[in-house]
Amino acid sequence: DTAVSQTPKYLVTQMGNDKSIKCEQNLGHDTMYWYKQDSKKFLKIMFSYNNKELIINETVPNRFSPKSPDKAHLNLHINSLELGDSAVYFCASSQGAGGPSYEQYFGPGTRLTVT
Amino acid sequence: RKEVEQDPGPFNVPEGATVAFNCTYSNSASQSFFWYRQDCRKEPKLLMSVYSSGNEDGRFTAQLNRASQYISLLIRDSKLSDSATYLCVVNLRGGGNKLTFGTGTQLKVEL
Numbered sequence: 391d392t393a394v395s396q397t398p399k400y401l402v403t404q405m406g407n408d409k410s411i412k413c414e415q416n417l418g419h420d421t422m423y424w425y426k427q428d429s430k431k432f433l434k435i436m437f438s439y440n441n442k443e444l445i446i447n448e449t450v451p452n453r454f455s456p457k458s459p460d461k462a463h464l465n466l467h468i469n470s471l472e473l474g475d476s477a478v479y480f481c482a483s484s485q486g487a488g489g490p491s492y493e494q495y496f497g498p499g500t501r502l503t504v505t
Numbered sequence: 506r507k508e509v510e511q512d513p514g515p516f517n518v519p520e521g522a523t524v525a526f527n528c529t530y531s532n533s534a535s536q537s538f539f540w541y542r543q544d545c546r547k548e549p550k551l552l553m554s555v556y557s558s559g560n561e562d563g564r565f566t567a568q569l570n571r572a573s574q575y576i577s578l579l580i581r582d583s584k585l586s587d588s589a590t591y592l593c594v595v596n597l598r599g600g601g602n603k604l605t606f607g608t609g610t611q612l613k614v615e616l
Binding site: 438 | 550602605
């Protein structure tokens, strides 16, 4: 059973297009995240939702818009894609977001290539 | 200055060797500390949490020095399967479980 799943696994698209990446977790967790790992392998948080409410919103261009229809899903929509958006995007989830730090479980990643 | 700094490596070691990785963090308000492991083209996975008293999990030992803002990971009796990138991770108190990752240290264990 896949705990955190993402679709698609690979995404190749042209500059200027709009695309979405979907994430689902079946762990019953309350909190979900989006991370970006760039070509230098640096992993940085973008957004976090706790029970469908946005709680972390890092300095990310507003072309990126997360949406959480329910606490098991967190999707990422990207408008007007740019070359610099090429990266691996990881979704993660954790039991909660407060108190002691909860382990985060990562999805397999979506490798986005913008040409 | 990066929030979490690591030597990127690579560390090339023979099987059976002992290898140590170090990490420093800049924010003294950091509350929780971890080592994650990331295999090539895979997602990061939690290896172990790091406590002030030090903690051990089999061949792996993690240490935290809050005064120096320094975290270490020691791997004894390296196996080929230990080859991966090791990510030092910190978490601020009240930060909504926001993890800040180092750039990782690459380990290659060779025959």
